[in-house]
Amino acid sequence: MTIRQWTSDESGSAPHKAWSLPAADTVRGHRALWWCAGPAGELAVMLVHRRYLERSRYGKGWLAWRPKSPFTGELVTVTAQGERRTMVKDVRAWPSHLALLPDGRFLLVNSRTPRSGTDGLWAPNAVMFSPSGTPENEFCVGDDIPALITDRHGGIWTAYGDEGIYGGHPESGGGLAGWNTEGRATWTPGDRLPAHPLEGCTAATEGDQVWLVWYTHSRSGTFLTRVTPSTGEVTSHRCPVHQPDGFAVRGNRAVLTCRDHNRRTVELTRAEFDGTTWTATDRRTLRVPGRVVGRCGQGRDGTLWLRAGDTWLRIEA
Secondary structure (H helix, E strand, O other), X not given: OEEEEOOOOOOOOOOEEEEEOOHHHHHOOEEEXXXXXXXXXXXXXXXXXXXXXXXOOOOOHHHHEEEOOOEXXXXXXXXXXXXXXXXXXXXXXXXXXXXXXXXXXXXXXXXXXXXXXXXOOEOOOEEEEOOOOOEEEEEOOOOOOOEEEEOOOOOEEEEOOHHHHOOOOOOHHHOEEEEOOOOOEEEOOOOOOOOOOXXXXXXXXXXXXXXXXXXXXXXXXXXXXXXXXXXXXXXXXXXXXXXXXXXXXXXXXXXXXXXXXXXXXXXXXXXXXXXXXXEEEEEEEXXXXXXXXXXXXXXXXXXXXXXXXXXXXXXXX
């Protein structure tokens, strides 16, 4: 295995630094929490002041910070033209995911949702905000969500964990699902997967297509499932990496990462598709600027966004 040091001035297929939390925000007491890569290639990061936060003894890195409800956040959207900041006030949620929609709206989603004690229905766990940061709608997108991504047309795509798959929620039970912004399921896998999912890993988009990465019991392994939202078509292939944290695809090339949990290294794998099988063509350990914990990777149109501490890298497939 090759050990390679990340440096900011490398070119070609090497990682590039996309953004880091400014020192001024750190001095002001802000923590960078939930984040995503948007459907137009933008980066979005939600900052929350430490006065609204408490730290869990069990988590690592940014995942250990938990907001007190209600809290105020600041959404930082980073594009090629610069940064845009939006105040989001009086948030009454406990988010796990941030997701951008193509019209400037955005979502905060809790990975878990309880049943109501009175009617037994599943409680809302997604809040949709206007471009100015005003809550517009809330709905449920399933239970136990390790991976969530939006497509360029505003669809929401989810991959579930074992507690959601076996916990009684109808859409979570399929392992993967697609949703609209009214909280209605628009796609479920049915019997079109090669095995029944046990846990979602990560997600990506390429053009109009959505990729959901998941694994099943050890004998079957990890799979890459591609969904065409306009037709519902599904294709799945074995993944050349076991349980990756990040995945991006461009044509017949892909890049995948697996974290060395809470350390400053990831295993970076490049793979190619021959029409039948994805095969690893290069694998190396990459040192990165910060510690890497869960929910560290997301793929958009051939670019893998990787979070390492409070720095975001772009790795091209």
